[in-house]
Amino acid sequence: MELNKIIAADFENEMTTTRRFFEAISEDVFDFQPHEKSMSFKTLVNHILPIASWVPGITGASEFDWSTYEWPEALTNKESIVNTFDEYVTAAKAALSAITDEELEEPWTMRNGEKVFFTIPKHAALRNLIISHVIHHRAQLGVYLRLNNLKVPASYVSSADENLI
Numbered sequence: 001m002e003l004n005k006i007i008a009a010d011f012e013n014e015m016t017t018t019r020r021f022f023e024a025i026s027e028d029v030f031d032f033q034p035h036e037k038s039m040s041f042k043t044l045v046n047h048i049l050p051i052a053s054w055v056p057g058i059t060g061a062s063e064f065d066w067s068t069y070e071w072p073e074a075l076t077n078k079e080s081i082v083n084t085f086d087e088y089v090t091a092a093k094a095a096l097s098a099i100t101d102e103e104l105e106e107p108w109t110m111r112n113g114e115k116v117f118f119t120i121p122k123h124a125a126l127r128n129l130i131i132s133h134v135i136h137h138r139a140q141l142g143v144y145l146r147l148n149n150l151k152v153p154a155s156y157v158s159s160a161d162e163n164l165i
Contacts, residue, residue, distance in 0.1 A: 003104050007126050008096040014131050014138075015052060015089045020153040021141050022049075022082050029148040030076060041144050046074040048137045049085055051130055055092035058125045059099045063109035096126075 022045070030042035039047065050072050057064050075081045104123040109116060120128070138155070145152045151161040158164060 003101045003123055004096065004099055007104070007123060007131075008093065010131055011052075011055075011092065011096060011126070014134055015085075015092075017153070017155055018048065018134055018138050019082065019085060019089075021138055021145070022078070022085055024145055024151055024153050025078055025081070025141075026148065026150055027076060027078055029144075029150070032144065032148055034144065034147055039140075041148070042074060042076060044137060044141055044144060045081060046072075048134060048141065049075065049081060050088065051134050051137075052085065052088040052092045055126065055130055056095040058108055058122055058129070059095040059103070062107065063111060065111050065113065067111075067113040092130075 025041070025045060030045075031040060033040040053072075054064070072084075075084060099122070104126075105121050107119050108122045108125045109119040110125070110129070111117060142152045142155070142159075152159045154162040154164045156164075
């Protein structure tokens with residue numbers, strides 16, 4: 001199997017699961033914050049939300065500069081969150097379908113102005129900054145759901161609230 005197809009399949013699987021977590025959120029607990037060092041529920045959701053939108057910036061460019069990035073406006077409506085996420089995922093899937101394995105080997109740099117954080121192959125950026133990043137924060141979201149007595153969707157096979165097999 002080609003590398004681009006492997007990454008696209010992993011992306012599709014993780015974004016489908018993430019969408020189910022967004023469908024499980026409740027707007028009435030958006031102010032919930034489990035600890036003073038933790039993000040609020042709303043902040044966490046709005047941090048996860050745009051990650052898929054970064055895919056075209058990885059596949060179509062050689063670097064990303066945080067000093068020029070503008071975070072999208074925080075959404076507080078579940079329907080808008082799910083619909084916006086769907087739009088980001090659709091654009092990301094188009095970008096992933098257009099990239100070749102050779103292009104995935106090209107270097108990609110993350111920076112903040114003059115400060116370079118790292119340069120890695122594009123396939124590693126997609127795996128680390130998109131797929132793994134979403135998985136990490138989705139796990140946090142699962143804890144927030146549980147702490148608010150909301151159902152936690154299964155991520156891979158089952159959760160205490162859902163069995164996929």
